[in-house]
Amino acid sequence: MRPENYKSVEHPPSHEYELNFGPNHPGIEGNYALKVKLEGDVVTEAKADGGYLHRGFEKLMETRLWMQNIALVPRICVPDPVPMEVVYSLGVEELGGLEVPARAQWLRVLHLELSRIAAHLFTFGGHAATTGMYSNMFWGVTDRDYVLDLFEQMSGGRVYHMYNVPGGVRRDLPDGFLARVSELLDYLERRLPQYDDLFFANAVFIDRARGTGTLTQEQALSWGVTGPNLRACGLSFDVRRDDPYLVYDQLEFDIPTETAGDALARTLVRRAELIQSIRILRQVIARLPGIDGPIRCPLPNPLAWNVPMGEAYPRVESSKGELCFYLVSTGGDRPHRVHVRGPSSMHAVQVLERLSIGTRIEDVAQTMFSLDACPPEVDR
Amino acid sequence: MSEEKTFPAIPPAVSTGIACETKKDSFLQRVMDGFAEFCRARSLFILHYCTGCGAIELPPAITSRFDLERLGVSPMVTPRQADILLITGYVSIKTLKRIILTYEQMQGPKYVIGICSCTVNGGMYWNSYATAKQLNEYLPVDMYIAGCMPRPEAVQEGLKQLREKIESGEANSWEDYFKRYDHYLGNQQHLFGDDWHTPTDVIGEARHYDLLGDESLGEHTVRLEKYLQHHQELGLTNVELEPENKELMER
Amino acid sequence: MSKEIKAVRLDEVLGEMEGAVMQRKRPGRIRVDIEADALPTLLQLLKGRAGYLHLSSISCVDWPEDEEFELVYHVWSYETGVLVSAHTRISKQSARYISVYDLYVPAGFFERDIYEMYGLYFEGSPHMEKFILTEWNGPPPMLKSFDTEEFVRDTFDWKEYNPDWLQEIVAKGGGIVE
Numbered sequence: 001m002r003p004e005n006y007k008s009v010e011h012p013p014s015h016e017y018e019l020n021f022g023p024n025h026p027g028i029e030g031n032y033a034l035k036v037k038l039e040g041d042v043v044t045e046a047k048a049d050g051g052y053l054h055r056g057f058e059k060l061m062e063t064r065l066w067m068q069n070i071a072l073v074p075r076i077c078v079p080d081p082v083p084m085e086v087v088y089s090l091g092v093e094e095l096g097g098l099e100v101p102a103r104a105q106w107l108r109v110l111h112l113e114l115s116r117i118a119a120h121l122f123t124f125g126g127h128a129a130t131t132g133m134y135s136n137m138f139w140g141v142t143d144r145d146y147v148l149d150l151f152e153q154m155s156g157g158r159v160y161h162m163y164n165v166p167g168g169v170r171r172d173l174p175d176g177f178l179a180r181v182s183e184l185l186d187y188l189e190r191r192l193p194q195y196d197d198l199f200f201a202n203a204v205f206i207d208r209a210r211g212t213g214t215l216t217q218e219q220a221l222s223w224g225v226t227g228p229n230l231r232a233c234g235l236s237f238d239v240r241r242d243d244p245y246l247v248y249d250q251l252e253f254d255i256p257t258e259t260a261g262d263a264l265a266r267t268l269v270r271r272a273e274l275i276q277s278i279r280i281l282r283q284v285i286a287r288l289p290g291i292d293g294p295i296r297c298p299l300p301n302p303l304a305w306n307v308p309m310g311e312a313y314p315r316v317e318s319s320k321g322e323l324c325f326y327l328v329s330t331g332g333d334r335p336h337r338v339h340v341r342g343p344s345s346m347h348a349v350q351v352l353e354r355l356s357i358g359t360r361i362e363d364v365a366q367t368m369f370s371l372d373a374c375p376p377e378v379d380r
Numbered sequence: 381m382s383e384e385k386t387f388p389a390i391p392p393a394v395s396t397g398i399a400c401e402t403k404k405d406s407f408l409q410r411v412m413d414g415f416a417e418f419c420r421a422r423s424l425f426i427l428h429y430c431t432g433c434g435a436i437e438l439p440p441a442i443t444s445r446f447d448l449e450r451l452g453v454s455p456m457v458t459p460r461q462a463d464i465l466l467i468t469g470y471v472s473i474k475t476l477k478r479i480i481l482t483y484e485q486m487q488g489p490k491y492v493i494g495i496c497s498c499t500v501n502g503g504m505y506w507n508s509y510a511t512a513k514q515l516n517e518y519l520p521v522d523m524y525i526a527g528c529m530p531r532p533e534a535v536q537e538g539l540k541q542l543r544e545k546i547e548s549g550e551a552n553s554w555e556d557y558f559k560r561y562d563h564y565l566g567n568q569q570h571l572f573g574d575d576w577h578t579p580t581d582v583i584g585e586a587r588h589y590d591l592l593g594d595e596s597l598g599e600h601t602v603r604l605e606k607y608l609q610h611h612q613e614l615g616l617t618n619v620e621l622e623p624e625n626k627e628l629m630e631r
Numbered sequence: 632m633s634k635e636i637k638a639v640r641l642d643e644v645l646g647e648m649e650g651a652v653m654q655r656k657r658p659g660r661i662r663v664d665i666e667a668d669a670l671p672t673l674l675q676l677l678k679g680r681a682g683y684l685h686l687s688s689i690s691c692v693d694w695p696e697d698e699e700f701e702l703v704y705h706v707w708s709y710e711t712g713v714l715v716s717a718h719t720r721i722s723k724q725s726a727r728y729i730s731v732y733d734l735y736v737p738a739g740f741f742e743r744d745i746y747e748m749y750g751l752y753f754e755g756s757p758h759m760e761k762f763i764l765t766e767w768n769g770p771p772p773m774l775k776s777f778d779t780e781e782f783v784r785d786t787f788d789w790k791e792y793n794p795d796w797l798q799e800i801v802a803k804g805g806g807i808v809e
Binding site: 500513517 | 765766767768769772777779780782783786787788789790792
């Protein structure tokens, strides 16, 4: 019923206006902002605004010893810190000519794949929340927590582990650890059908995600998209297989792809990757007890370690895409230059800006989460 | 220089027409205050603002594993309805500006918790050019939870202690922001430049809450007022409180 | 097209470029040193003829002794699985270079980043406004001449921390080593 004094109001036709989306916004992953121009509720222009998480890592790393930087690197990407440690260690090993013992390499793979599972579960949770499905967020975060428990047993830290150091890993596994990993993998496999019912095969989610933020193959290639986002466009590229590091060339795994290139395809690729990670971990569990030996090669005194002159460009496949560091040493005890190339520096800036155009305002958050953009990696 | 040191005399509080006459000593008032504090401590809303890496431990803390909702704590999306501003980790200077804007928009009583070592003294980014070192120079902090990063249990424990502080009436740092506004503003100006200002009229609010102290006004607020006056002359400002006040007085 | 043909194409391209010094560092990693004015042509040939479609990153290194910036373009070929790092040097006096945005879209981000952090301007890059350091008034922070520790000491104060356990250690003749 209308009140007595109701007068119909002629609203002006909706015209272009600007909206600041973030940094204080639950639909934004982390502390990040987008300035969007809208016409009605359709985005006509988006401008990313970063730097809220800038800590000057690249500068700080130049001021600290090679070994001290181990504490800094995982903090570059908060949800998926392990690839950061590994890529830095790989780079320093390449510069210093260190041979990593076999057992340490297998332990690193174990650590990396557990981290990939944790990161993907977290993304599923976040992505579900942007489509209004909070139960799945609760599930994703809680299941990720079980992985964090394993990290804690392995390294002592839940989120930041500093487990990989140049030359190997910091400590060996505790007793009965592999059995517990195996238990967790069984649990996750049992959970996946439940996730399907709640999330991946949910009509609400499929309707929202299908056709949102669609990337074509040409766009993905020319915009520098990597990782699951590239594979969702039908291009099978994975650093683990195509530029192998550690012992990935001894492991059997598939590179899942989808062809649609939209938010749904990206999520389904991540789901399939989770299964592949479980497969890799099962192989690691089977092989690891047979590989004995040291977990670290002998290192010089870390407080006076002059890494030989040179440069290295190690690459690792993180859960978000291709992660590279460019390390330059002038033969001193500190790096001359460390350049961090995070996958999100493409996804969260140029790709997100372009994909947002034409979507509706409520799908911007979903696009960002489906790209799995990680702002701390952009800002460094 | 001597001109700058003359502080403006504190003008009499403007009656807004909605001011409630409080009698602190009345028995009923004390009972009501105690009851209000009891309720307030059991319904706390955290502002959903992930300012740094510590934010990664908040989803586990809030969701089913640790479940802060048991303590009556849950996230809130707008600053105007939130009680707690969690500063989760290092604050870059760019973020600090937004944090101050957000904090000033929140309605009192409001509480600030600094999570992670970086908010205490810069943490591992102690020599970074981009992060602010001590949070309590710029905002009144009720509590720090140290660690890099603190576990969800620690966050939980911290919030429990905050609850106790609220119940016992000790958590009133937000009053400190009004009472010593000049000090906080000075530190903010030192970092952001002399023309730093926010859309919120903090001094006006302090008058409204009757919290204007000896240190509320000083050399830094003079600078702020000069800047605002200059802007008002140019017609650039969006800080226009007079019309609102007039409207309220007419009622 | 087979891997071999593509690999041959790479050698052809590098052979055509005068003054390009190639160095095979390890399987899948090639370093090329080239003059600054020839680098865009090299990238064009690499992309157009040898299939180096992916610009992985552009890194900038400050060499204060030489008064030069070193730019490193890392390009990757999906087909041959080889990463070419093209190195070039720019004098600090001019601090200007040519954008390769037309060739590689990702360059837009990296060039903007280098301009912010080093002050090296790229002509023709579409987004050269600030991105990360919008509220920073100092010199480009990644320059070696900028001392972050000195800046911090000038700008910030430290909280006093002198707990009992530390006082006990100091009383015994120990303490914090500066």
